[in-house]
Amino acid sequence: MSIIKVGSLCKNFGNLEAVKDLSFEVNEGEIFGFLGQNGSGKSTTIRMLLSLIHPTSGHIEIFGQDIIAHRNNIAKKMGAIIERPDLYPYLTAKEHLQLFAKLSQKKITVSQIEHTLQQVGLSNRASDKTQTFSLGMKQRLGIAIALVHQPELVILDEPTNGLDPQGIADIRHLIKDLAQKEGKTILVSSHLLTEIEQMAHQILIIHQGKKIALGPTATLLDPAKSLMKLMTANDLLAKEKITASEFAAYVLDREEGIYFSIPTEKIAALHQFIVTAGIPIVSLESKRSLEDYFLQITSQSN
Amino acid sequence: MWSIIQIELYKIYKRPRTYIAFGAIAALIWVIQMGLKIDGEAYAAFLMKDINNTLIVDGKVLNGYLICYILLQLLLVHVPLLVALIAADMLSGEANLGTLRLLFTTPYSRTQWVLAKFIAASIYTILLLIWLAALALFLSMYIFGTDDLFLMKSNYVVLIETQDVFWRYVGAFVFASFSLLTVTALGFLMSSLANNSIGPIVATISAIVFFTILSTLNIPLFNVVKPYLFTTHMNNWKEFFDIQVTENNEAISGSILNIQKIKTSLLVLSIHIFLFVGASVWIMKKKDVLS
Numbered sequence: 001m002s003i004i005k006v007g008s009l010c011k012n013f014g015n016l017e018a019v020k021d022l023s024f025e026v027n028e029g030e031i032f033g034f035l036g037q038n039g040s041g042k043s044t045t046i047r048m049l050l051s052l053i054h055p056t057s058g059h060i061e062i063f064g065q066d067i068i069a070h071r072n073n074i075a076k077k078m079g080a081i082i083e084r085p086d087l088y089p090y091l092t093a094k095e096h097l098q099l100f101a102k103l104s105q106k107k108i109t110v111s112q113i114e115h116t117l118q119q120v121g122l123s124n125r126a127s128d129k130t131q132t133f134s135l136g137m138k139q140r141l142g143i144a145i146a147l148v149h150q151p152e153l154v155i156l157d158e159p160t161n162g163l164d165p166q167g168i169a170d171i172r173h174l175i176k177d178l179a180q181k182e183g184k185t186i187l188v189s190s191h192l193l194t195e196i197e198q199m200a201h202q203i204l205i206i207h208q209g210k211k212i213a214l215g216p217t218a219t220l221l222d223p224a225k226s227l228m229k230l231m232t233a234n235d236l237l238a239k240e241k242i243t244a245s246e247f248a249a250y251v252l253d254r255e256e257g258i259y260f261s262i263p264t265e266k267i268a269a270l271h272q273f274i275v276t277a278g279i280p281i282v283s284l285e286s287k288r289s290l291e292d293y294f295l296q297i298t299s300q301s302n
Numbered sequence: 303m304w305s306i307i308q309i310e311l312y313k314i315y316k317r318p319r320t321y322i323a324f325g326a327i328a329a330l331i332w333v334i335q336m337g338l339k340i341d342g343e344a345y346a347a348f349l350m351k352d353i354n355n356t357l358i359v360d361g362k363v364l365n366g367y368l369i370c371y372i373l374l375q376l377l378l379v380h381v382p383l384l385v386a387l388i389a390a391d392m393l394s395g396e397a398n399l400g401t402l403r404l405l406f407t408t409p410y411s412r413t414q415w416v417l418a419k420f421i422a423a424s425i426y427t428i429l430l431l432i433w434l435a436a437l438a439l440f441l442s443m444y445i446f447g448t449d450d451l452f453l454m455k456s457n458y459v460v461l462i463e464t465q466d467v468f469w470r471y472v473g474a475f476v477f478a479s480f481s482l483l484t485v486t487a488l489g490f491l492m493s494s495l496a497n498n499s500i501g502p503i504v505a506t507i508s509a510i511v512f513f514t515i516l517s518t519l520n521i522p523l524f525n526v527v528k529p530y531l532f533t534t535h536m537n538n539w540k541e542f543f544d545i546q547v548t549e550n551n552e553a554i555s556g557s558i559l560n561i562q563k564i565k566t567s568l569l570v571l572s573i574h575i576f577l578f579v580g581a582s583v584w585i586m587k588k589k590d591v592l593s
Contacts, residue, residue: 047403047590047591047592050403050406050407051406051407052403052406052407052590052591052592053590053591053592054588054590071411072409072410072411073409075407075408075409075410076409078407080407082403082404082407084400086399086400086401086403086404087399087401088313088316088399088401089399090316090317090318091313091316095316099309099312100404100408102305102308102309103305103306103309103405103408103409103410104408104409105305105409145404
């Protein structure tokens with residue numbers, strides 16, 4: 001069952017097309033990874049899902065209801081953190097959760113609030129004003145605010161911003177637990193692609209407001225094509241030779257290194273070509289992480 | 303709706319800036335009261351030097367009622383500026399902080415949020431006025447005692463008997479609440495147009511100063527628009543202290559000289575409040591929350 005259904009979504013800011021004809025669905029209980037470079041339209045899309053900005057065209061359905069017509073009903077079942085943690089400096093962590101628990105129109109007990117603080121590792125700072133918090137602690141509290149009313153759908157825009165490696169791992173485990181143990185549907189955006197790769201069931205990649213890839217994480221990497229990184233004893237010469245060859249079409253535009261997005265069956269021929277050209281190869285390695293894939297696909301889009 | 307009004311009041315209560323206005327009013331009133339307590343007789347003699355030859359005034363001229371009148375004349379010009387500190391920050395302050403995004407993702411509509419914030423700001427304004435009344439009226443009555451209220455207008459004097467004064471102050475404070483709520487609504491409108499705290503506060507104060515100048519200048523061009531400016535009507539609380547007289551020039555107890563002027567002013571101020579708040583709701587509903 002689709003929890004979020006987005007169809008032909010567009011958003012223009014004056015002449016700037018921030019989001020172009022974007023369509024996707026998020027299924028119940030899944031972690032949906034939302035990837036894109038800065039300024040790609042991720043946050044704009046998330047803001048439209050949260051009714052913070054009005055779409056220029058297209059439609060959004062959440063829990064089977066139109067977001068414009070049933071915003072308040074949908075909001076009761078949804079929790080969100082948007083980009084950076086924005087908090088009241090004169091309130092404590094606990095006061096924030098009490099305040100947003102009250103706003104949720106649900107009965108949230110004191111123990112639920114304490115449990116949420118514990119989930120994000122802020123129990124020992126519950127009574128401190130947030131003006132004394134580090135960015136990482138604010139981020140944790142922002143996540144706690146999104147979770148305090150036990151929402152069915154959680155939208156997390158860059159939830160690991162400002163966290164140290166341990167904090168990032170903690171939040172990753174928390175997100176996984178929320179989906180696996182509590183059955184929540186989670187849409188999470190991040191620039192930390194490895195994070196998304198490790199937890200998302202499905203991934204959407206957008207670039208310059210347009211969808212460029214969507215699919216299950218396990219199959220998103222195209223098995224028919226490989227991303228290869230070539231290191232030689234003379235990269236300048238290698239680039240020159242390759243540019244004049246049949247392999248020029250597979251070279252990706254990168255500032256550093258020589259990358260190819262190349263059909264797997266042509267890798268041996270590429271290797272042979274470089275050897276024949278008399279360029280000593282240091283390494284020719286396959287890069288198949290999501291981060292590489294993301295760079296590969298956005299380079300092609302450019 | 304009540305729960306979000308409570309939350310807004312709670313936030314106002316927790317915010318340090320809230321208490322600046324209360325402190326400023328207390329300090330101003332205390333300074334003036336102390337000055338008049340120490341040197342009040344000389345001040346009263348100076349005020350009455352022109353009429354001492356024609357009138358024999360018996361009793362205590364410098365009493366709590368007169369002190370309150372002097373204080374209101376001085377403070378009701380400045381209190382709007384203090385009100386603007388809070389009202390003009392209600393929406394833009396949250397936009398600046400980024401918390402407006404959090405509020406607008408809760409199960410309440412933007413209209414509900416804007417109205418709740420306006421109601422909370424209005425309650426704050428009323429509390430500020432009650433604080434002003436407590437210090438300016440009741441504390442002055444306690445310190446200086448009560449007697450007939452003797453007021454010198456531009457070309458006549460008004461004498462209101464002791465028992466006929468208190469209700470006029472009640473009326474004046476109710477009227478002043480409309481004036482200050484108009485400022486609150488104006489601050490709110492400015493707040494809906496910006497994403498930072500300082501801009502709307504400065505804009506509100508500037509607008510008050512600008513329209514006050516237009517209301518005060520006696521130029522034919524301005525006279526056309528004057529009746530429609532809120533600043534023309536904000537100071538009409540003084541009408542409660544102009545009383546009707548008999549043919550023998552004796553004051554008619556319980557009367558107001560120009561009650562129609564008060565009614566008209568209340569109507570104009572109410573229309574301004576409605577328009578300012580309505581415009582704020584409309585703007586916020588249309589606004590893309592980016593910050």
